[in-house]
Amino acid sequence: MTVGGSAPAGSATAGTSLLVLGASTVVFLGSLAFAYLLPAALVAVARSGRVRSAVELDHLRRSVADARYFVGWVAALSVVAVAALLFRALASLGRAGEVVGLALGFYAMVVAARLLGRSVAG
Numbered sequence: 001m002t003v004g005g006s007a008p009a010g011s012a013t014a015g016t017s018l019l020v021l022g023a024s025t026v027v028f029l030g031s032l033a034f035a036y037l038l039p040a041a042l043v044a045v046a047r048s049g050r051v052r053s054a055v056e057l058d059h060l061r062r063s064v065a066d067a068r069y070f071v072g073w074v075a076a077l078s079v080v081a082v083a084a085l086l087f088r089a090l091a092s093l094g095r096a097g098e099v100v101g102l103a104l105g106f107y108a109m110v111v112a113a114r115l116l117g118r119s120v121a122g
Helices: 014-048 051-055 057-064 067-091 095-121
Strands: none
Touching: 014 051, 014 057, 014 067, 014 095, 051 057, 057 067, 067 095
16 A cells, blocks of 8 residues: 555565666676686686786686686586585485585585686696
8 A cells, every 4th residue: 555656665666676686687797707707816826926917817818718717617616506406405314414415515615626727727
């Protein structure tokens, strides 16, 4: 029920919904871009020993524009996503499932790091 044509406090209008949708999309895409560039930037720092090399566009462009890097990044993301699903299923089995799930999560992170490392080094 509206009084004087105004929406009651707490109700979302179409403009508010579009604003939240747009802002959350921008945040998601920004986070995805950061997650894509971070491994290449860390490898650049490790190779040169200088933090400045993490933001040098020539080094980053050569790494992230390579198809091997993209395939390795997607493979690592897939491994972590599958491990997260398995961890959730195992955690519902009780304490023993949680312990096995933690071991699985650790192993999945090691596999993901190896996939990312090989894709950047290649």
